[in-house]
Amino acid sequence: MFSGGTRSFWVLCYVIEFRWRCYTEAVTTGNRSIPPSCTVIPWCRRSVSWGRFGDSSPDIVRRRIAIVGAGAVGGYYGGKLSAAGEDVSFLVRSGLADLRREGLSVESPAGALHLPSPRVYDNSGEIGPVDLVIVAWKATANESYRKVISPLLHSTTAILTLQNGLGNTDKLAELFGADRVLGGLCFVCINRLSLTRIRHLGQGLITMGEFEGGLTERLQDLTECFEAAGIQCGAVRDLIHAQWVKLVWNVPFNGLCIAEGGITTEDLLSCPQGEQQVRSLMREVVAGAAALGRRIAPEVLDKQIRSTREMGDYRPSSMIDYLEGRDVEVEAIWKEPLRRAEQAGAKLPAWKRLLGRIRRRLEERG
Structure with a gap:
């Protein structure tokens, strides 16, 4: 069994040899990134870092x-x-x-x-x-x-x-x-x-x-x-399915909080009419996803509303952008998903009305 000092010496020798191999391969290939042969574990796991000694162990590095x-x-x-x-x-x-x-x-x-x-x-x-x-x-x-x-x-x-x-x-x-x-x-x-x-x-x-x-x-x-x-x-x-699940929340909550003039999610859910609007839009997002071949389970709606209630008096990011005079992600959150769903045959009247309300709010704001 090696003593602590002897073990450290051999670890250091291994690191130096390993780093030299990385350096020579980089010089030969002209590639300043970590060469494939110098990666101990796949790219996002800890391997040897380029250009620095981080830890004394050769299998630990910062990405x-x-x-x-x-x-x-x-x-x-x-x-x-x-x-x-x-x-x-x-x-x-x-x-x-x-x-x-x-x-x-x-x-x-x-x-x-x-x-x-x-x-x-x-x-x-x-x-x-x-x-x-x-x-x-x-x-x-x-x-x-x-x-x-x-x-x-x-x-x-x-x-x-x-x-x-x-x-x-x-x-x-x-x-x-x-x-x-x-x-x-x-x-x-x-x-x-x-x-x-x-x-x-x-x-x-x-x-x-x-x-x-x-x-x-x-x-x-x-x-x-x-x-x-x-x-x-x-x-x-399936990333596209996951993106539509996120839209089930983003379309109604970010959208209605702007359309109502800058209210919080708690304000929106505090009255039956507000929750009714949220659920109506959620169902249309689910229908839009279905038209594109992505089925979203019905329980997702209840789960998202429940988790939103737990957030308390939360201000969605798009509503903050609206109130603070910044650009709002109208194209990515409302317009492009709606376009794709309608192109696939979905009828989404509440979503279209919401998009119109958001645009009017932004025009009024200037």
């Missing part, structure tokens, strides 16, 4: 992750991944100086989190290629996909979008290749208090799936990566 959009969703999940030891960089459009000065803070019933010195940038070229890109900005910014994401890619970079609605994964696949793209649906109560502070009120599940479908090893690795950071995560075989 390189870029969070594109460090608002409430990106800040919360990126913060948890960073706190768990992943190599996380945040790309922001505003608040760069504030985040560098104050750090990133998350208030949560599960425990507070503070990153005193998060790596924040306002240019993706400064981050460079990473192993995983997490897109967490609003779908209204999607015209910048190519410009922002391209500098973050190496040959095997995966792209996970946590955006609401439909059409986001399709556009990413069109630009960067379907084999790179995954989608994630966040079921979380969360608000951004300031440029540096996020309040997590409850929940937090992410449901993930491959754009091309199926339960792949990469998808399993990715869910394990998030679970290790304390993020409840589940993998699904």
